[in-house]
Amino acid sequence: MKKYNTAEFQPVAEEALSNTVKAPDNLLSIFPGNPQLSQVFQFIEANYNQPISLYDVAVAVGYCGAYLTDLVRRNTGYTVNDWIVERRMAAARNLLLETDQCVSQIAQAVGYQHEGYFFRQFRQHHGITPKIWRKTQRS
Structure with a gap:
């Protein structure tokens, strides 16, 4: 991953915030x-x-890990890692529906270095494999 300098991080203006934030890929943000x-x-x-x-x-937001974990959990009920995984799963579902990419390509596209780990996390979150999920959603 490229080093992320907090000085380069530009927060969105408060008036631009709504109940949801638009994702770059035009998905409604989770x-x-x-x-x-x-x-x-x-x-x-x-x-x-x-x-x-x-x-x-x-590091990107200028907090220590322990404080950030507590802050996010208190405000949302979920951990930072839960949010990372959930965003990846949302992107994976979109790619499964909208493209014919294979599961390994989708895993890499949403940030997983190992297809097997993506497969396990998808199954934990959805109860079925990505291929079966795609098939059931498309029919």
Whole structure:
């Protein structure tokens, strides 16, 4: 992952925030419109397709990892990693529906370095494999 300098991180103006933030790929963002966490969600949105961690997000927004974990969990009920995974799953579902890319291509496109790990996480979140999910959603 490229180093992310916090000086380069431009928060969205408060008036641009609504209940949801538009994702670059025109998906409705899965993130809540919480102004206190907007930088966190913007960083995840901009970088979910790369291998990022809690540490990367914390550095980008200027918090230590432990504080950021507590802040996000208190405000949303979920961890930073949960939000990263959920954004990746939303992008994966979109690619499964809208493209004919194979599962390994989709896994890489949404930030997973290992297809097997993507497969396991998808199955945990959806109860079925990506291929079966695609087939059932398209029929």
